Structures are given as structure tokens and as C-alpha cells.
Amino acid sequence: MESGKSTARTARSVDNNNVASWWEDTSGNGFTCDVLVVGAGLAGLATALQLSRDQVRVALVDAHPSEEAKRSAFQGGGTLLTPTNVLWARRMGLYKSLSGDPSSSREPDFEALSSPALITNGKVQQGVAASSGANSNSLGWLKAEVEGRKNYAGDEFAYLSLSQSFIEDQILERIRSSRFVKVLWNHAFEGLAGDGEAGGATALVSSPTASMQVRCKYVVGCDGRSSKVRETCFNGDRIEGYEWKEHKGVMLHMMCECQVKWGLERKSYRLEQKSLNGFGPTIGGGAAMPVPGSDNSLYRLSVNAPFTMWGSNMECMEPPPLSLLQKQLKPKLPKGTELADPKWSRYYRMNHFISSAFWASGRVFLVGEAAHAHPPVGILPMNAALEDADNLSWKLSMAVKLGLREGEDGVLASYEEERKPRAEAVRKSIAGYFSDLMQGKLSPIRYAHNDCGLFATYPESRLIVRSNREQKYLVKAGEIAPNVRELFLTNTMKKTTLGEILTSSNKHKIFCFCSDWPVKMDSPYNDSEPSHSGMSFSLGESAEKENCGEKAVKSPRPSVEKMTWDKIQHSVEFMLGKEFVLQCEFYILHTTSKIAHMDGLDYQLIRDPVHVVDAKSQFMLEYFGSDDCLAGVMVRPDMRVGAIGEFPDFLEDLGHYHHQSGVGPAPVHEKK
Template sequence: MLASYYVHNTHMETGMTNGFAADVLICGAGAAGLTLAIELARRGVSFRLIEKTSKPFPGSRGKGIQPRTQEILEDLGILDKVVAAGGLYPPLREYRDNGSYSEKGTVERAGPTPAEPYHIPLMIPQFITERIMRERLAELGHRVEFGCQLVGLEQDGNGVTARLAGPDGERTVRARYLLGADGGRSFVRGALGIDFPGKTVGVRAIVADVVLSGLDREAWHQFNAGDMERMAAICPLAGTDLFQIQAPVPLAGECDLSADGLGRMIGERTGRSDIQVHSVSWASAYAMNARLADRYRVGRVFLVGDAAHIHPPTGGQGLNTSVQDAYNLGWKLAAVLGGAQDHLLDTYEEERRPVAEAVLGLSTRLLDAQKEGGMPRGREVHQLDIGYPGSLLSQGAAERSGGLRAGSRAPDAPVAGAAGQPSRLFRLFQGPHWTLLVHEAAREPIASRPRLRVHHVGLQGDVIDAGGHVRDAYDLARGECVLIRPDGYIGAIFDADQTAELEAYLVRMGIVCLEEERK
């Protein structure tokens, strides 16, 4: 049942259009909420982004950016800034009781390929990632409203009435949709009455960003691997002068997160007196959970990111899964606001909830491995193999004998323009539009339009596959067309002669209106 909260001394927000303060109200300005805001901003959708805290999150909790998320950040226009501000994961240095140690890589260092240009996870503290996202949002003319908290909501068939509390009191606003990106203790999820089943995995830990001396910054230092009572991991945070301390702690009792308290714990667990903690910039003690919301949507309200799923931190999956949730939902919401059929929004849960379920299993398995002293991180954490082959949006060419299918991630490939300049498919895909790649077709299947860009691949086309990389990645027959969704997945594969089927698909996506189709 939807919760209805009565708030005294409220007033209806002024400056509204047709009774709505904005098309979308986003609650929570973490990585998921910021990704949603950027996606809506670059599509011209009106929104408000509120955050109950008075200032940005100061910690490093989600410090890993996986290769698939790097592709998303490139599309959002911030990958270069993220790479410049962060760095690579250092080797893991495991200390023995006698003070000696061994080193091994924390991630597989596979090289890039034409189809997968990013293969190495990046390390960057979450507070820097979110700062870069806010800067991008500012470039698009928007900002976060800090110190503004959702305290109640109601919805009807036309929109959502939200009650907000801030420094200037309480007020009521209307929006067509409300997005709950407000974390693991989500107010939105609670107000909707959505169950959050799962389990506490039996591990409590501290994480702290500190200034310390006595350790070099060339390694991720790990002591007492596999001993859940004595283990401590101390990692230099790329792009800062800080170290992140991670350590399991007893399930009950207070944790001293001061510099002195953390220093004593490090001394006890390492047997060293030269490691000195000088200051703490952020610290938290938390019980690890694996939980998944029963539903992602109730009417006009959606859950995104940690509000919908929470994971153990092993494998660096949480922030990445949250960003990809937002990337999936943002374009669909904009499309429905622009005239697409409402059922498009149902595919958000259909596509993303199974991904979160799989990630929960992966994170838990990696945690179990870490308890035994191992820390395997291979391709399974890169999220490049995520796809939506069973989605209602994945259509066409089911009889293809090889190559990609509808629902697969759309690969990159180096290409050249007809004038000879080098380019990449990802450069053609970049932006809020759909992309249709037409492979050596004798006829024009459909013309470009505001939300659709059409490129012809072939010797007589505007895209030249001189190195054969498009051929290798897509395995297209002459006359086949691949429709790439705004989030970089293949929506449909058609033959150029299947114009009616292609246009019907575009109508469902809101790219072609019915009146335009009848012309």
C-alpha cells in the first residue's frame, strides 16, 4: 500500500507548468541519481534532483569503475576526466607473519581489443566520481538541491505528489514520475511498501579514508589474509593522498573510528608500530548485506541503485550496477515523456532486476573466496557480458547463425569516414540518440530523424570498415541493419527490406509517431 504522509504548514510549489514542478523528481544524488540527472538533462527533460544531506558524500566506498561503466562514462562525456583523476589498481601485497610478503595482481591486465576498448578496472574514490558527475550536470545547466528531503508521497494516474522538507520548511510539489535513488535505507522503497528480502552475510566491517605513514603507495597492503578476526587491508586511494582501510570487525559492539582507535587496531593486527594514522576524513562501520527489492516499479515511482539492491563490496559491483540501472531507465523515461508507449518503462525492471540478482550471487561468492584468503577478479566483474536477449525490446533475426543477437552489448570498432578520417563506432553512438547501422544495403531502409541517426557501412557508405573490425564484431550479411539503443545495446536486427517491421519498432520506441508513419 502506498504511504500517505500528512505534513503541516506545506504549500504547493510555484512556477509549475500544467500543475507539475517538473516532469521527474529524483530523490538521491549519489552516482545513480546523478547518472539519471545527466541522462535526462541531455534529453531536455525537466527534473529536480534532491539530496537529503547538506553536502556531498565525502567517502570512497565505491572506488572501482568497471570496463562496462567506463563505456557509459565515455558516452556521458566524463571518462577522460575520471581517468585523469584516478588510476589503476596497485598489486596486492600479502604480508606473512614473519614480515615477508608476496605480490600478485588484483585484476586481470588483459589488453584492449577493437570490440572492447576498456579492459582494466579503474580506481577512483566515489566522492571524486560524483564530483565529476556534478560538474557535468552543471555544464548541462542543472544542480543538486542539497538539504532537501522527501518526507511523503502519494500518486495518482497522472503524477506523484511529493512532500519535501528543507531549510525553509516544508512544501508540496507535483511531478509526473518519482525516482528513488536514495540508497539502501530508501525512504521511497519503504513508502511504497516494497519488500527487501535477502540476508545479512555474517560479516561486519569498517571502511575508513585516512592519512597515514609507514606504508608506501605502490601496493594494496593486506595483512592476515583469510583470518576474519585479524585481517586488515590498506589501499592507497588513487588521485588523493589518502589510504582506505578495510577490516572485518565483531558483529556487535562499538567501533572506535577515530585516528587513535584505527591506529591501535592496525598496530594490533599487523604487529607493527611504524604505521601511524594521523587523521580520518571519513569512516563507517557496516554489516554486509545481500538484498534485492521485490519490485522496481509501482505506478509512477521507480527504485534505482542501492534502493533496489545492495551487495557485499567484493568485486566492486555496487556502484557500477547502480550507474547501469540509471543508464537503462533514463532514456526509457525520456522516451515515454516524449510519446513512447508506457510499457517501455516495464522493461526497466524486466532487464535490470535479473542483472542485480546475478551480481548478488557473484559478490557473495567473491566474499566467500576472500574469507579463504583469495581475491579472484577476472572478466566476470567487468560487466561486459551483460545483455538483454530475452527482453521485449530485443527483436529480429532470431535465425542468425552467428555473430551478435538482439539484446547483446553493441561492440566498438575502429572505422573511417568516407573522407578518410579515423573514427569509432562508439563515437557514432555517443549521445542520446538511437543509431541504425545499414550494412551494404541496396536501398535506404529508413531516413534519419531527430532521435535516430542512420549510417551506411560499406565501400559506398559514410562508414568504411577498412580493417574489417565491424565485420568481425557484428558478422552482418549484406543488407542487414542493426538498431543500437541509446544505452549501447542492440535493440533489433532487420533486413533492409523489412521496412514495415523496422518502422513499427520505432513507433513503439517513440522515435516515429503514428502520424509520421501514416505519411
């Protein structure tokens, strides 16, 4: 990986009343932006949407002549949003339009998605299911896992069945109305011209009639398997030929979308062909999956190509004709099945490609299939691309808004640290699934558990801070934050859930668990306050000095002092610094609804907190397994736990998180 040296940048603000002015370029040969996104596929659109919601200025370029041309050229794509990306859709404001469309449906049965019905030699096998493993002996084990460990149920965490093209259309609709995104169709990325001002980049972009320069801070390559960004900026890390030259002889497959006329229930099927009238070994296979939409006869079919074609170069072949597909599928489909009106067809192999690096020179990134390409099967490829875009977008937003400290790039480096292992996990899951399937030892519930994304944990990175006491907590840093029910917001006087809080914005959210009374110790309610025994700590004198304008010196070890909620938040803000704090939301949790007036606080706070009543201490019990410790949790914009722990150690973890991020000025306690 080529990390490059970053230069210091200052935070910038956007004039919302004159956003169009940021496109102006006095040279007359281009324009400026914060982030150049190359490729208007799902990954590029998702990246542009998320950045624009954070008011980051985005130029989105795509080589297709027009939006209509791109839509007509689209083939395949995913058909299921995992529960993890359903949460992403909620955060992006897409969920209502996606789930409310007649072409979409909720799929709550995780295991069935990994274990389609079996058709052998044209006959539907009744009551035949692959082994589900030891854990499945308990009825509803996976459902219990979701509800027990993540505290979601029913439609809250179901898969969403819909076409990838529909998701892209919904994102495009929002991008068209955004003042922060400029979409340039019929423009191709040619490469970088060199460093721009303040460590930015100058990208060369061309159309059939002209060439221009785009001055930006970062470039994001979302331009697919044959990525021009990867070719020009990643030392020749090329994918060309991987489908054939390096894997000649690997089984060749065919895929198409067409109308299937048969009398079977509309659902997914696994196709199998055995010799000796079904009693011999398997000699061929395939799949039939319904395509979301109004046409109930439309299916996506896949089947192996004739053995004599396995050594062919796909790049030199025309798409497979319907006659060849029919010939290969006929022994596997029920008698009398008709195939008609193919929408598209293609060849593919079960090969994977993962780029050696996901970012280069500190300012160029690869997302989606530009970074890792997988066979066009299953639910993982599309969802992995969305997770890439989500992971990178909020980090770019912070880097643009706060600037990077000189020589620091932690928030950006963490993208590769977190997403490259997940790309490898996708490869292993797809390869493992089909290997187990062919050997007859498939465990659907295991793949359903892993592929839904709810239980996937990021490895330790610069933005995943693991506490020394983590083993005693029920929730670990790096995992998707579990939901908590029956919370009460005192600012709106409404009931809510933690999931609703986390999907309400793309900010870091810091939750501090306080005593029963959210008031300072010398409040008028002091006589009736419950005991704060055991709920005490302090940063020492440094925070007090900083508050008074004196030079701060970090205390070597906390001293004992009674703590109130305002003191807790003040200490958290002190560790993070003002600029970082302004990108956060603070929530103070209490177990009583007797919320006192907050006038006359001992400490001036940067952000007004939201006081939350958790009468049953569910948050503490779900995360820490106890309701009697003074603790905190930081949840990142992607809903993953960035840090979790008890005070005062939690403060040190937050300081480490901010230091490792490298964004914004260093807090007072870090300065020499």
C-alpha cells in the first residue's frame, strides 16, 4: 500500500446560499470539488449520496453517454438488501421509498434464503433440506440470535427483496435534486495530472468533445472490474484477463434473465442433474431465482456451459444464445418448462479478484468491484459494495470538514484496514458455500448467520479502539450496535429505540450512563438524590485548567471526585477537542424521568446533550451486563461501536480514537 504523506488542511464550511459557486474555475478549463467519484454504478451513487448529505461537494463522472444509456446497458445486479444495509437505507432516507414500492418485499426467513428448494432431474424434491448444523437443532436458533443479541425482530431486520437497478434509480432521484453533486455523463477518467494545492489532486477527465481538469481533495474509483482508477493509480494492479488467462480450464457458467413458464411456486430453486436417472453422481447444476418486479414469470437462471467451452476466452465470445441455455437447462427443469423473452445473457466463472490495495497516495480510493470483484451470484457482492461506500463516505466527510493533521491519515487508512478483510471474507463465504453445496454438506443456517451482516465484526483498526476490559462486556468494539427498546427522549417527550437514534443522522454518537438524577451535585434536588457511591472519577486538574483558559497538562492518573452528567460530558469534550465534538451528538442516559432544570451548570459545554430515560437500565444491561457501572459507548456513523468502556478508561479510549483519526486540530491535552 502506498500511503503517501498528507499535508495539513483546515476545516472548511459551505455557503449554502451559493453552493453553485464552488464549480467555478478561473482557468476556464475545469472545475473544483471536494471529492471526485468515478463511476455511477451502485457504489458510486451510494458514495455520492452519503457525501452530499454531509454537504461535501461531489463531482460524479461516468463514461455512459446518458443516464438512460446506463440504465439500458445494466445487466444483473443484486436482488436482496441484507439487514445491515437495510439500516444503511434508513440512515440515507431511502428505506420508505424502497420498501413501499410494489416491486419490493420483506424476506424475514434468513435460513430459507441460504437453502433454496431442490429440483433434481426436473423433479421437485419434497422435504429435502441440507444439514443445518448442530446449532439448528434448537427451533428458531437464528431468530433467537437476532432478537437476543441484536434486539431486532420482524420487519425491523428482515432482508429487503428488490432489484439493484431500482435502488440506483432512487439514489439518482435524490442526487439530481442535491446542490452538492454535479453528475457528468459521457465523461471518462483518464488519470491524475499531479498534486494540486494543499495536497489535493488534479484529475484529467475527458468527453468526446473536450478535456478538462478537476481539482479535488480525493478521488474515489467506483468504476467496476476494469477500473481505470485502479489501472492508473495503483501501480498496474490490473484485473484484465483474470477471468480466463490465469484460470484457464475453470468451469464456465452461463446466466440470463428470461420468462420461465412452469407451474411451480414463485421462489428460489437449486437445480441438479444426476446420472443414472437420478441415482448416480451429480453431473451438472444451476439455479433459478425470481427477479423482483411486476412480472411474476421473470427469473434469473444460471447453469454450467458445455464442457467443451470451459477453456474459451470469454472476452472473445458473444453472449450465450437462448438455444444454448435451453439445451443446458432442459435436463434440470421440470418437463414442459418453457423459456422465453430473454432480457440479457452472459458467461461468468466462479473467480474472485481482490486488489492489493484499496487506497493509494493518501487520496485515491477503490470501492466496490473496483476494489474486489466476485462472481455475480448470491447476496454478498452488491451488499459488500454498499458497505464499502458507507465505510469510506463518512471518513472522507470528516477529512474534508475537519482537515487532516500534518503527517496523519488514520481516518482514511482505516478504510483499507476494515474493508479489505471483509472483501476476503466475502470471497471465502461464496467459495465455501458452493464447495459445501457440491459436497452435500451445506449448513444453510451458518451461512445465513454470517451473510446477513448482523454479526460481522471489524478487526481492530485505527478507528476501532478495544478496551483492556472488553472481555467482560457483552458488546465489543467493531460490531454493529445492538438495538435497545423503550427509551424516552426528554427533548421531544417521545418514546424511541436506539436503532432510531442511530439511523437519525450520520454523526458519531456518544452515550454516557449517569446517575439517576441529571443535575449537578449542589442542585436544589440534592437532598432527594440517590447515592452516587462508586460513581466517581476525574481527569484531575487538567480539565479544570483548560476550562479556565490555562495551559493543560494531562494528569498521570485520575483522582477521585464526585461526577455529575455535565462533568462527564465536559471531560469527554476535553478529550476529543472542539472541532471533533461538533461532529458528534451526545446522549446522557438516566433511569428516572424526574429530569431537573439544567440552568447553572458548573461547566460550559460545546454541544447540548439529549437526555434519555432508560427506566429499566436496558442499555447498560444489553451492553455491559450490569446496571451499576459508570460507563460510555461511542457509536460511529456506520452504526459500529468505535469504543466502549467504563470511566475513566473510556475517556482514554476516546482520546486514543481522536488521536488515531488524525482529523482536526489536536485537543489541548495532546499539545506540547
